[in-house]
Amino acid sequence: MALDTTHMDYFKQLLGEENAKIDSLxxxxxxxxxxxxxxxxxxxxxxxxxxxxxxxxxxCNTHLIPIVPRGAGSGFTGGSIAADGxxxxxxxxxxxxxxxxxxxxxxxxxxxxxxxxxxxxxxxSHGLFYPPDPASENQSxxxxxxxxxxxxxxxxxxxxxxxxxxxIRAVLPNGNIIRAGKxxxxxxxxxxxxxxxxxxxxxxxxxxxxxxxxxxxPKITRSxxxxxxxxxxxxxxxxxxxxxxxxPVAMEFLDNLTIRAVESKFNKGLPIEAGAILITEVxxxxxxxxxxxxxxxxxxxxxxxxxxxxxxxxxxxxxxLWFARxxxxxxxxxxxxxxxxxxxxxxxxxxxxxxxxxxEVSKRYGFKIPCFGHTGDGNVHTNVMVEDLKDLDKGxxxxxxxxxxxxxxxxxxxxxxxxxxxxAPFMNLAFNExxxxxxxxxxxxxxxxxxxxxxxxxx
Amino acid sequence: MALDTTHMDYFKQLLGEENAKIDSLxxxxxxxxxxxxxxxxxxxxxxxxxxxxxxxxxxCNTHLIPIVPRGAGSGFTGGSIAADGxxxxxxxxxxxxxxxxxxxxxxxxxxxxxxxxxxxxxxxSHGLFYPPDPASENQSxxxxxxxxxxxxxxxxxxxxxxxxxxxIRAVLPNGNIIRAGKxxxxxxxxxxxxxxxxxxxxxxxxxxxxxxxxxxxPKITRSxxxxxxxxxxxxxxxxxxxxxxxxPVAMEFLDNLTIRAVESKFNKGLPIEAGAILITEVxxxxxxxxxxxxxxxxxxxxxxxxxxxxxxxxxxxxxxLWFARxxxxxxxxxxxxxxxxxxxxxxxxxxxxxxxxxxEVSKRYGFKIPCFGHTGDGNVHTNVMVEDLKDLDKGxxxxxxxxxxxxxxxxxxxxxxxxxxxxAPFMNLAFNExxxxxxxxxxxxxxxxxxxxxxxxxx
Numbered sequence: 001m002a003l004d005t006t007h008m009d010y011f012k013q014l015l016g017e018e019n020a021k022i023d024s025l026x027x028x029x030x031x032x033x034x035x036x037x038x039x040x041x042x043x044x045x046x047x048x049x050x051x052x053x054x055x056x057x058x059x060c061n062t063h064l065i066p067i068v069p070r071g072a073g074s075g076f077t078g079g080s081i082a083a084d085g086x087x088x089x090x091x092x093x094x095x096x097x098x099x100x101x102x103x104x105x106x107x108x109x110x111x112x113x114x115x116x117x118x119x120x121x122x123x124x125s126h127g128l129f130y131p132p133d134p135a136s137e138n139q140s141x142x143x144x145x146x147x148x149x150x151x152x153x154x155x156x157x158x159x160x161x162x163x164x165x166x167x168i169r170a171v172l173p174n175g176n177i178i179r180a181g182k183x184x185x186x187x188x189x190x191x192x193x194x195x196x197x198x199x200x201x202x203x204x205x206x207x208x209x210x211x212x213x214x215x216x217x218p219k220i221t222r223s224x225x226x227x228x229x230x231x232x233x234x235x236x237x238x239x240x241x242x243x244x245x246x247x248p249v250a251m252e253f254l255d256n257l258t259i260r261a262v263e264s265k266f267n268k269g270l271p272i273e274a275g276a277i278l279i280t281e282v283x284x285x286x287x288x289x290x291x292x293x294x295x296x297x298x299x300x301x302x303x304x305x306x307x308x309x310x311x312x313x314x315x316x317x318x319x320x321l322w323f324a325r326x327x328x329x330x331x332x333x334x335x336x337x338x339x340x341x342x343x344x345x346x347x348x349x350x351x352x353x354x355x356x357x358x359x360e361v362s363k364r365y366g367f368k369i370p371c372f373g374h375t376g377d378g379n380v381h382t383n384v385m386v387e388d389l390k391d392l393d394k395g396x397x398x399x400x401x402x403x404x405x406x407x408x409x410x411x412x413x414x415x416x417x418x419x420x421x422x423x424a425p426f427m428n429l430a431f432n433e434x435x436x437x438x439x440x441x442x443x444x445x446x447x448x449x450x451x452x453x454x455x456x457x458x459x
Numbered sequence: 460m461a462l463d464t465t466h467m468d469y470f471k472q473l474l475g476e477e478n479a480k481i482d483s484l485x486x487x488x489x490x491x492x493x494x495x496x497x498x499x500x501x502x503x504x505x506x507x508x509x510x511x512x513x514x515x516x517x518x519c520n521t522h523l524i525p526i527v528p529r530g531a532g533s534g535f536t537g538g539s540i541a542a543d544g545x546x547x548x549x550x551x552x553x554x555x556x557x558x559x560x561x562x563x564x565x566x567x568x569x570x571x572x573x574x575x576x577x578x579x580x581x582x583x584s585h586g587l588f589y590p591p592d593p594a595s596e597n598q599s600x601x602x603x604x605x606x607x608x609x610x611x612x613x614x615x616x617x618x619x620x621x622x623x624x625x626x627i628r629a630v631l632p633n634g635n636i637i638r639a640g641k642x643x644x645x646x647x648x649x650x651x652x653x654x655x656x657x658x659x660x661x662x663x664x665x666x667x668x669x670x671x672x673x674x675x676x677p678k679i680t681r682s683x684x685x686x687x688x689x690x691x692x693x694x695x696x697x698x699x700x701x702x703x704x705x706x707p708v709a710m711e712f713l714d715n716l717t718i719r720a721v722e723s724k725f726n727k728g729l730p731i732e733a734g735a736i737l738i739t740e741v742x743x744x745x746x747x748x749x750x751x752x753x754x755x756x757x758x759x760x761x762x763x764x765x766x767x768x769x770x771x772x773x774x775x776x777x778x779x780l781w782f783a784r785x786x787x788x789x790x791x792x793x794x795x796x797x798x799x800x801x802x803x804x805x806x807x808x809x810x811x812x813x814x815x816x817x818x819e820v821s822k823r824y825g826f827k828i829p830c831f832g833h834t835g836d837g838n839v840h841t842n843v844m845v846e847d848l849k850d851l852d853k854g855x856x857x858x859x860x861x862x863x864x865x866x867x868x869x870x871x872x873x874x875x876x877x878x879x880x881x882x883a884p885f886m887n888l889a890f891n892e893x894x895x896x897x898x899x900x901x902x903x904x905x906x907x908x909x910x911x912x913x914x915x916x917x918x
Contacts, residue, residue, distance in 0.1 A: 104808035106702055127704075149647045160645055162654075163622075176893040183806040185836035186619055186874035188608045188658045189882070189889055190916065191898050195621075195654030199647045216704035243565055245586075245675035245744070285704065288747040345643045349563035377644035415645035423648070430648055434635040438905070439650050445900035457649065 002085055003042040003065060011045055011087075014055055019046040019094075030088040033073045033080050034136075035422055041068070041082035046093040050169065050177060050208040056089065057206060058175030060451050068453045069202040071113060071141030075148060076341065077420030079201045083455040089206065091143055098122055099209070106214045107166065107183055112143025112207050116150075119212075129217035131158035134416065135329065143207050149199035151416035153250040153325075156242070156376025157283075158215075160416070161198065168194045169209035173447045183211055196442065201418050202453040204446040218283040221249065222290050223318035224311045226278045226301040227271050231255055231359075233305030234276035235351040238375045241300040242348055246293050249281040251376030252325050255355070258370045261331040262324045270324055271308075278306075278375070279325050281318075328372040329381070335368040336385030340395050342423075344402060345379040346411030357405045358382055365398040367391075379415035403429050419457040427458035461544055462501040462524060470504055470546075473514055478505040478553075489547040492532045492539050493595075494881055500527070500541035505552040509628065509636060509667040515548065516665060517634030519910050527912045528661040530572060530600030534607060535800065536879030538660045542914040548665065550602055557581055558668070565673045566625065566642055571602025571666050575609075578671075588676035590617035593875065594788065602666050608658035610875035612709040612784075615701070615835025616742075617674075619875070620657065627653045628668035632906045642670055655901065660877050661912040663905040677742040680708065681749050682777035683770045685737045685760040686730050690714055690818075691811050692764030693735035697834045698807035700759040705752050708740040710835030711784050714814070717829045720790040721783045729783055730767075737765075737834070738784050740777075787831040788840070794827040795844030799854050801882075803865035804838040804874030816864045817841055824857040826850075838874035862888050878916040886917035 011020040021027075021044045032038040047053045060067045066086030073080050082088050096113035101123065108123055108130070116137040123130050133152035134140055140150065146168070151160040167181035180193035197204055228234035238251055254262070255276050263270040271277065278301070282293040298309045312318035333339065346354050355371065358380075362369040365384075373381035382402055386395040403413055403426050413423055413430050427436065436458070443450070443459050470479040480486075480503045491497040506512045519526045525545030532539050541547050555572035560582065567582060567589070575596040582589050592611035593599055599609065605627070610619040626640035639652035656663055687693035697710055713721070714735050722729040730736065737760070741752040757768045771777035792798065805813050814830065817839075821828040824843075832840035841861055845854040862872055862885050872882055872889050886895065895917065902909070902918050 102806070102808070104698055104702055105806040107806070149645075151645050155645065162651075172893070172897065176897075178894050178897055180894075182804075182871045183869045184804045184838075184871050184874065185807075186608075186610050186614065186804050186833075186838050187871040188875060188877050189872040190878070190886070190894070191663075191901050192608075192621075192655050192658055193894075193897065193901075195657070196651050196901075198654070199651055204650075215706075216702075239563055243563055243675075247674075284748075286745075286747055286751055288745055289743075292745055345641075345645050347561075347564040347566070347642045348644075349561070374645075379643075379645050410642045412641045412643050412646040413648040415643065416647060418647050419649070427648070434631070435637050435639075435649070435652075438631065438635075438637055438652065441904035442650050442652075442655075442901070445904040446897070 007063060007065060008043060010059060011043065011056070015045060015047065015052060019048065030070065030090060033075045033078055035076060035078050037078055037081060039081050039083060041088040042085050044088045044090055046090050048094045050171065053171045053206050053208055054175040054177055057171050057173055060087065061173045061175065061449055064449055064451060066451055066454050069206045071144030072139045074136040074139040075144065075420060076417040077422040079148060079418050079420035079456060081421060083421060092141055101126060105183060107211060108214055109209065109211045110142050111209060112141060114142045116140050116142060116145055123214055124217060127217055128214040130164065130212060130214055132161045132164060142210055146198055146207060146210055147200065147202050148416065148418040151374065151379065153252060153374065155374060156251045157247045157249045164213045165194060165198055165210060166213050167211035168197055168207055170197055170205035170207045172205050173449065173452050199418065201420060201456055203443060203456055204452065219285045220287065220290050221281055221283040222294065222312060223279065223281045223321045224294060224297065224309065225321045226306040227274045227308040228276045228278065228306055230275035230305065231355050232352050234278055235355055235375065237278060237301045237304035237306060238351055239348040240304060241297055242376060244296060244300055246296040248293065248297060248376065249283050252279045252373065253277065253375045254324055254328055254372045255370060257335065257368055258328050258332055258372045259324065261334050261370060262327050264334060265331045266327060268323060279321055325372065332370045332383055332385065335370060336387040337389060338386040338392060338395065340384040340386065340399050342382050342399060342402060343379060343415045343417045344382060344406035344411055344413065345415030346406055346409045348378045350409040350411065351375055351378060354380060354405065354409055358402060361398050361401045365394060367395060367398055400426065421456060424456065424458035466522060466524060467502060469518060470502065470515070474504060474506065474511060478507065489529065489549060492534045492537055494535060494537050496537055496540060498540050498542060500547040501544050503547045503549055505549050507553045509630065512630045512665050512667055513634045513636055516630055516632055519546065520632045520634065520908055523908055523910060525910055525913050528665045530603030531598045533595040533598040534603065534879065535876040536881040538607060538877050538879035538915065540880060542880060551600055560585060564642060566670060567673055568668065568670045569601050570668060571600060573601045575599050575601060575604055582673055583676060586676055587673040589623065589671060589673055591620045591623060601669055605657055605666060605669055606659065606661050607875065607877040610833065610838065612711060612833065614833060615710045616706045616708045623672045624653060624657055624669060625672050626670035627656055627666055629656060629664035629666045631664050632908065632911050658877065660879060660915055662902060662915055663911065678744045679746065679749050680740055680742040681753065681771060682738065682740045682780045683753060683756065683768065684780045685765040686733045686767040687735045687737065687765055689734035689764065690814050693737055694810040694814055694834065696737060696760045696763035696765060697810055699763060700756055701807055701835060703755060703759055705755040707752065707756060707835065708742050711738045711832065712736065712834045713783055713787055713831045714829060716794065716827055717787050717791055717831045718783065720793050720829060721786055723793060724790045725786060727782060738780055784831065791829045791842055791844065794829060795846040796848060797845040797851060797854065799843040799845065799858050801841050801858060801861065802838060802874045802876045803841060803861060803870055803872065804836070805865055805868045805870030807837045809868040809870065810834055810837060813839065813864065813868055817861060820857055820860045824853060826854060826857055859885065880915060883915065883917040
């Protein structure tokens with residue numbers, strides 16, 4: 001149901017005119033995410049606190065008004081876009097405070113609108129460490145990270161957002177405020193509601209506060225790069241290294257197309273003939289640990305066709321090694337106007353087969369498909385590059401093929417971007433009707449009137 | 460509804476007489492768990508495979524027959540006891556196979572009836588490691604561990620069962636078979652159904668297969684013990700050590716009463732005047748790492764009143780150090796006929812206050828309350844010892860006080876034992892009515908007819 005002026009007046013009264021916007025500038029600014037798809041909401045609301053969220057949701061629930069929670073809008077699948085009008089509930093403006101740093105228990109408590117990198121910097125200034133580092137870390141909010149279960153480069157060793165969420169406060173569509181989880185490492189009282197709110201893409205409740213686990217920051221980190229003649233060798237090296245008893249912080253890769261793209265843009269002297277490069281990082285508190293890990297990685301790499309292994313001498317050289325990886329995404333735009341990027345994930349040992357089959361799709365459809373990403377946890381960013389926009393449908397066919405391959409290899413449609421709008425049409429590749437019906441029952445248990453971020457995730 | 464002979468005949472036909480039992484011996488054997496409370500089911504069924512589970516559930520769902528899944532029955536809260544008759548679905552007899560060890564991806568796939576220790580031994584024989592080690596490891600099954608989210612000694616470093624569950628196959632009450640999670644490190648497609656099945660105590664679905672993450676086994680482990688004059692000093696040492704950048708595998712404690720109990724039973728030369736002892740273990744692949752960790756722990760301990768710090772010279776000495784901890788539970792029976800044992804958990808820095816307040820409860824009620832347990836993650840096994848059974852009600856009052864203290868200190872009713880029947884009356888101390896109603900909605904989304912393990916968890 002669309003908003004009428006009575007509804008708009010209610011919200012203006014509740015939040016003040018400055019926090020209840022219907023002008024075209026606000027509607028445009030809050031209409032899109034990183035997919036670049038744009039759908040305008042009828043109104044943008046800026047709640048000041050949890051009570052505002054509760055009042056807003058209660059009203060929406062009574063009047064059946066769709067409402068979409070939003071952090072920075074940096075998502076890749078349209079999760080924070082209002083699919084069918086209604087309200088965007090923007091949490092980054094007021095609800096962006098770090099509420100408590102508990103150094104005795106290694107815990108931090110934040111509002112959902114805190115930016116990931118701000119949190120990282122804050123806790124690091126106290127000698128602590130919040131590992132999840134999605135590529136969007138400078139923009140994306142912790143609320144968004146939790147809602148999509150964001151990953152990042154360090155996931156190979158340190159896991160993903162879900163591994164750091166201890167407790168959540170959230171507002172249900174009926175306005176009830178609930179607490180889920182505890183400040184304790186263990187808690188088995190009641191259902192794991194925090195666990196199901198993570199990655200629920202704002203469809204079950206609005207998260208109003210998050211308690212996160214921190215760890216002590218390791219004293220030493222060191223980066224290294226391996227150059228491989230073929231991508232198959234590189235992918236074998238990844239899973240054999242990870243299975244051999246060493247757990248690097250990161251184990252990232254760039255394929256030949258990506259290497260060439262970065263080199264053509266930045267002239268960094270990258271090995272443009274290489275089939276792939278792997279960039280890795282290890283950490284620890286002792287130099288001996290660092291050396292032990294690097295030696296193990298080097299020998300696994302070399303056993304698997306690594307033609308050159310370079311260890312960074314210092315953090316400056318380390319940054320140089322990471323430059324190519326950090327600029328991969330923007331560089332590959334040389335291959336086409338439209339980038340259809342997906343973040344399929346497979347069990348690591350299936351990486352060689354995955355990359356081989358993506359190569360076949362590239363040949364069959366005639367698109368360049370540069371790949372890079374988080375091979376340490378089997379997560380590959382595949383980019384179908386469409387040069388001529390009239391080929392977009394064919395591009396989507398290629399993407400569908402790639403999804404089918406991922407599922408066939410016991411993988412998933414998404415390692416970290418979520419489903420949102422963009423991947424909703426593919427849910428039936430991964431889930432059968434019984435499973436989809438269970439998702440719908442869960443949705444209904446939290447949100448019986450279907451007001452919260454409706455029409456997402458293929459529900 | 461009780462089972463009539465038509466129902467019984469159906470199950471005998473479905474599974475064969477040998478797998479559908481109504482004799483009094485079977486009904487007695489499957490009537491209790493480690494709480495020693497006994498409630499007889501009307502029938503005990505031994506499904507042979509997932510299809511049997513599906514057929515049984517479908518029938519129960521149609522005929523509204525209560526059904527309770529059960530592993531080893533070693534739980535501490537009555538989770539696997541048939542509260543109101545009906546069927547016990549015993550999974551340990553046939554569904555106890557290790558289905559697949561995937562050494563390339565460090566994954567193992569098992570049926571729910573596999574015994575925890577058998578799994579540990581199996582994967583260790585391949586150089587791999589499954590860390591969760593509940594005290595019941597020699598009896599309890601992986602299905603039970605998942606259903607209660609079991610912890611153990613190694614949780615301080617390695618986390619608990621939930622941290623190792625990658626995927627679950629389960630049968631819904633309507634007989635539908637669903638898959639939840641993937642063999643991938645990351646997976647954000649669809650709701651986290653595996654996450655909510657963990658610790659759901661068999662109330663949402665029957666788990667038919669579990670895929671677990673393994674890690675490489677560290678090459679070296681070393682144990683150490685610290686003796687403290689007061690329990691307050693010991694508790695301060697725990698949280699200050701854990702916050703200082705070292706993560707021991709285990710950080711366990713015994714209070715004075717527990718030390719005396721073990722000593723009186725086994726004469727091991729334990730320091731019976733000590734306020735508490737802490738027993739810890741570190742691991743790694745290099746001797747330097749081991750030394751680094753032990754030095755850090757020793758200095759934190761000594762800064763906090765540790766009067767003696769002993770490092771085990773070898774694994775024999777290590778076992779000696781652990782002897783007291785492993786025999787704590789059985790030894791304290793000298794203090795009373797009935798042991799009311801609970802596993803409250805608080806944020807680690809609240810341990811000193813928790814133990815102080817438990818001491819006050821002990822004085823006020825006149826019960827000895829020996830405490831020991833997993834202080835490394837704030838999890839304390841508190842044991843209200845009732846000598847005269849006519850004081851049992853008073854004992855329960857003391858327990859209620861202790862629960863209130865735990866909740867006041869931002870802790871939880873249960874770190875690893877679950878709620879089941881035993882703690883159901885205390886759920887309202889930890890959750891408000893809105894939160895309980897959300898649990899009921901979730902229960903209903905999975906099990907609309909309330910046939911699966913009904914009347915548990917205070918729902």
